[in-house]
Amino acid sequence: MLGLLVNEKEIKEMEYLIKREMDEILFDLKDHRIDHVVKRAMEERYKILFTLFRRVSSPNECLKYMRSEKAGSKKG
Template sequence: MIGILINEKEKEEIYYLLKREMDEILFDLNDHRIDHVVKRAMKERYNILFNLFKRVASHHECMKYLRVGKRTKSRE
């Protein structure tokens, strides 16, 4: 385990960066042109970012980014 000391300003910056990156991934996951293999990698990255986000965000903010039960199978 690695620990890190950050001040409030740095915490806010990490919060902003994680939130922006997760928003971008969520947007891209809805794009039907992206291959499912790429989407799987994006979901793995999202999970890592979300775990970091949970450390700096409030419970209410985390609930907005929780992806529980969001499985879409749109195979045509």
């Protein structure tokens, strides 16, 4: 286990960067030209980012980025 001490400004910056990356992944997941194997890797990355996001964001913000299991299991 590692610890990290950050101030409020740094938390907001981390939140912004993670949200931006998750938004990009969500956008790309809708692209029918992307292979399903690549989309599976993108889903895994999204899960990791969301786990980090939950640590720095409010529950209301997290709700906006929650994905259903059904959305994650779709074939693209």
